[in-house]
Amino acid sequence: MVKLENMKNISLSDSVINLDHGDPTAYEEYWRKIGDRCTVTIRGCDLMSYFSDVNNMCWFLEPELAEAIKELHDAVGNAATEDRYIVVGTGSTQLCQAAVHALSSLAGTQPVSVVAAAPYYSTYVEETTYVRSGMYKWEGDAWGFDKKGPYIELVTSPNNPDGTIRETVVNRPDDDEGKVIHDFAYYWPHYTPITRRQDHDIMLFTFSKITGHAGSRIGWALVKDKEVAKKMVEYIIVNSIGVSKESQIRTAKILKVLKETCKSEAENFFEYGHEMMKNRWEKLRGVVKESDVFSLPKYPEAYCYFFGKTLGSYPAFAWLGTKEETDLVNELRRHKVMSRAGERCGSDKKHVRVSMLSREDVFNVFLERLANMKLIKSIDL
């Protein structure tokens, strides 16, 4: 066993590590320890129909998932669920596109401008351009956006890639042509203090980033307006005729256990996640501090209503910068670390996005390589 472990480390120490995607495998260990309580068993004759609940506008949403979502938000206190429609999606990726589609189809004129304040989640660019829709148009950075006509602002808070707390930046008082989609993928207690119960028109959440179950492809939207929710549902029907029932049932079960652990001292998932993230960030800040060439954003502390104390932020991605005039993504690649280029996020070559959610051994190799890069750069200077 020890021998195998060593072999694994040797092989890892040679290989390229991929921190470009935010693959949240960091949490596997927790779910392994939780044991059978999250195990789902599905028989051959289960979940065969397209329909989950013919009386729900979102007829492909499993009722027990809807219930689990509401209970979890209630327990965490991060979002209002009452008087809202829940729309389930194949990840929040599909839901973001469904929301842009819905808002655009309800707008008076098209194409509707879509913007996000830089640095933004690079995938927004691809999501709003790849089908070359005539309904909406990616207009890039929301800072300084001043085009007339209807627009959609994507607000991610805490922000991907840089972890900052965000609000809308397009400021048009009394303008009812502006719509906002709030992406709250990371508004959970292990990443950031829960400072308020969010209460916006369209709020997106994803299973992936809460518990680490990215492979399930489950996201949900909490939507105030009935017409918007209806259009989102229509989009998902044409796009994929609903969402995997197996994933929904499993998500429901895990979210229920997650909610139960909220009250537990020993097993609280958010406590576990918070400690892990804090630990990783402290290590990373340690390496960066030792270096003369790297930088990281600083986050203010805030009172977290979930934990009942003042805490810092420990985002799912590190927005790593360099003080050198260098192409950081290439620099890291030379050191066998794949990251996401700042330019793809509407920023510059001196920044990259690095996932903080890899498995522990991969994260440690990353720290090691980063520390070595610093040394090499120092010699270069």
Next chain:
Amino acid sequence: MVKLENMKNISLSDSVINLDHGDPTAYEEYWRKIGDRCTVTIRGCDLMSYFSDVNNMCWFLEPELAEAIKELHDAVGNAATEDRYIVVGTGSTQLCQAAVHALSSLAGTQPVSVVAAAPYYSTYVEETTYVRSGMYKWEGDAWGFDKKGPYIELVTSPNNPDGTIRETVVNRPDDDEGKVIHDFAYYWPHYTPITRRQDHDIMLFTFSKITGHAGSRIGWALVKDKEVAKKMVEYIIVNSIGVSKESQIRTAKILKVLKETCKSEAENFFEYGHEMMKNRWEKLRGVVKESDVFSLPKYPEAYCYFFGKTLGSYPAFAWLGTKEETDLVNELRRHKVMSRAGERCGSDKKHVRVSMLSREDVFNVFLERLANMKLIKSIDL
């Protein structure tokens, strides 16, 4: 128990029955009898990563699903799998859009025309129009299509809605601007004789219509050309960052059992499905024959290599016509039967598509209502 059954029937006899969608719940009984062999158990720590196989171009495809797909096609003999890329999708719905997107993005000029011979699957219209893409344009009926430039023909065989065996109809010799997507959702032995091993460039299949597991949202494409497969994968990455792992794992397990039953006398799923479909079609043809107002297509018999004998076709949908000058979809709706309007399929008011895959009790209520419609029509005449 008997009382409850009766109550259920009473309630069904009053309610609207929905045969608009092809919800394939007819097969539930078979899978109930198969018992534990298809049961999957998924632990909390399983299937967490986005990635299934980083060495596969389609990195979100579970290797055991790929294996099960190849083995099933080999056992049934309905499609060639060698020297092909397998792309998994959230149903063949997502894959059809991925294929149209891929072929369009590789075309010299855009928008690429998309056509299908009428009567066609009505959802093709929605799939190719809802995002108002600039890359492709729905041009409707392939019969008589003569627009210059690149085009994609969607060929569904057996056809949805009318069950006929189809080949391409746009005839442009030596024209390399024409591409074809073959939708083989219904090319399985319970619906139609397997007369050849299909060997086309892009072939789509869906789990839903083989075994009835529509809720899993799993489809796959067999793709010859590497660039096309790559573009399809790219589409699915942006559209939903892959496909539910839970659904894939479960599909793999069920397809493996399905393949095993192919060799069994007592449990052969296709034998079971074939008998059920044949029985339903005979009953339906009986009702239609008794009527003066309805019509159904006739299908030629053919030698089925899977069953090793000459057999008829028993499609998943009935393409019901009327000899009267009437709006058949409304006529049926008045009798509490929801069906899909022929006009939505590029046909006329005198035709509707009716699902043959409902639960047995629903199917019987449909037959009853159809028989009564005949009587009412006769009195009217």
